Amino acid sequence: MADRVTIVVLVSSEQLSWRRHIMQLPTIPHKLLFSLICGLSGHAAIAVAASAPLPAAISAAADATRSEIAQQAKALEPALLETRRDIHAHPELGNVEKRTGELVAAQLRALGLEVRTGVARTGVVAILKGGLPGPVVALRADMDALPVKEVSDLPFASHSKGRYLDKDVDVMHACGHDAHTAILLTTAKILSDMRARLPGTVVFYFQPAEEGPSDFVPDGKNTWGAKMMVQEGAMKAPKPEAVFGLHVWAGIPAGQIAYRAGPTLASSDDLRIRILGKQTHAGRPWDGIDPITVSAEALVGLQTVVSRRTDISSFPSVVSIGTINGGTRYNIIPESVDMTGTIRSYDYGIRQKLHANVRQTVEKIAESGGAKAEVTIIEKYDPTINDAGLTEKMGPTLRWAAQNDVTQSPLVGGAEDFSFFAKEAPGLFVFLGITPRGQDMAKAAPNHNPGFFVDESALVVGVRTMASLATDYLYAAAAPR
Secondary structure (H helix, E strand, C coil), X not given: CCCCEEEEEEECCCCCCCEEEEEEECCCXXXXXXXXXXXXXCCEXXXXXXXXXXXXXXXXXXXXXXXXXXXXXXXXXXXXXXXXXXXXXXXXXXXXXXXXXXXHHHHHHHCCCEEEEEECCCEEEEEEECCEEEEEEEEEEECCCECXXXXXXXXXXXXXXXXXXXXXXXXXXXXXXXXXXXXXHHHHHHHHHCHHHCEEEEEEEEECCCCCCCCCCCCCCCCCHHHHHHHXXXXXXXXXXXXXXXXXXEEEECCCEEECCEEEECCEEEEEEEEECECEECCCHHHCECHHHXXXXXXXXXXXXXXXXXXXXXXXXXXXXXXXXXXXXXXXXXXXXXXXXXXECCCHHHHHHHHHHHHHHHHHHHHHCCCEEEEEEEEEECCEEECHHHHHHHHHXXXXXXXXXXXXXXXXXXXXXXXXXXXXXXXXXXXXXXXXXXXXXXXXXXXXCCCCCCCHHHHHHHHHHHHHHHHHHHHHHHCCC
């Protein structure tokens, strides 16, 4: 008896769900069958089933979509660069990204997307519903800039000023969030043009204040950025099955993608210490309690928290003190000394143990000197952990987007509040190199530096990456299990 092939035509309509028209046909040569598949209109998807050809047909549809993404990303490059340069020339600090948010919302509304503004103060959420039923996937970009003075002579260099914690400051996109926003807007344009044949929904998160708020000091109770978006329900309606993010990174060749499974960026917790002594004349220290000496002993003691009390065989950890302030005059022992620093780790258990050991070390050293220690630890950002299964699944997508120029990322000591999105759904966060290939990577001005520079040739790769992560995930989910 002749083999039979089942052809399932998936017809999209704005009013109808998938309609399955099944017919039994005799054996069809593979080349003819492939021609039949490719000959379908853009408003239909087809899956072919024999022994196991349904996934292959869906893979063919995904490949055709990739080709379209590549073509459209290149065609839209001039508009991509124009948007990036506009945002770069008009940077805004965390929680005051009003102009940027308005620009983003206007472009998304022009695409016919469902747009919500004022999310987590100045954030924007947009929903793109595909013409075919399927899962929900989310893409994220951050919009805020930093209190940094730009030193470049680019024609679109920033000359902007802003207010950071009640101080007048220069403002610059020194971490590439202008590039992130432009990349995701271009991605939205490409995916909108193919919405009729998208099997699912894509949600776009344009997030404020990734670098932290500019209008208040974190106290452990107030919220901002990604965490606030999650608290306000941004990931509930609709709820994504996966969330993807991208960050441009100095010191990586332009267009190269770096990523890793598991812990990727560290947690970030603020450490605030006040040592309380007893003020006296520096010529009679025995009449008081010297908080400066106690602070020095505490600072040395803190060096043992990681080196002697933390298991670093699996993941590294950091406890750093960045500021020490105390005293008003050379011959007065002050009443108190304040220190601030940061605690970084990649594991939730290690993180909590670090907190406990820091408190114990400082408090006991202060007690031994007759002083008192007030230790405050404010948990800000959780570690960013890439879902292992999702990372493996999307590996071929990243290799395609970067034309096989991918590498494993080392652990990054910086922190990212993308971690809050990745706690609500499996997440994957990748790095896009933006340093010119002819340059010594070790000498590239790092992120957050006044000389931070983006080789704009890499941005098209960013668009290819974000768009194909969304479409490949949706098509893979459409395949039969």
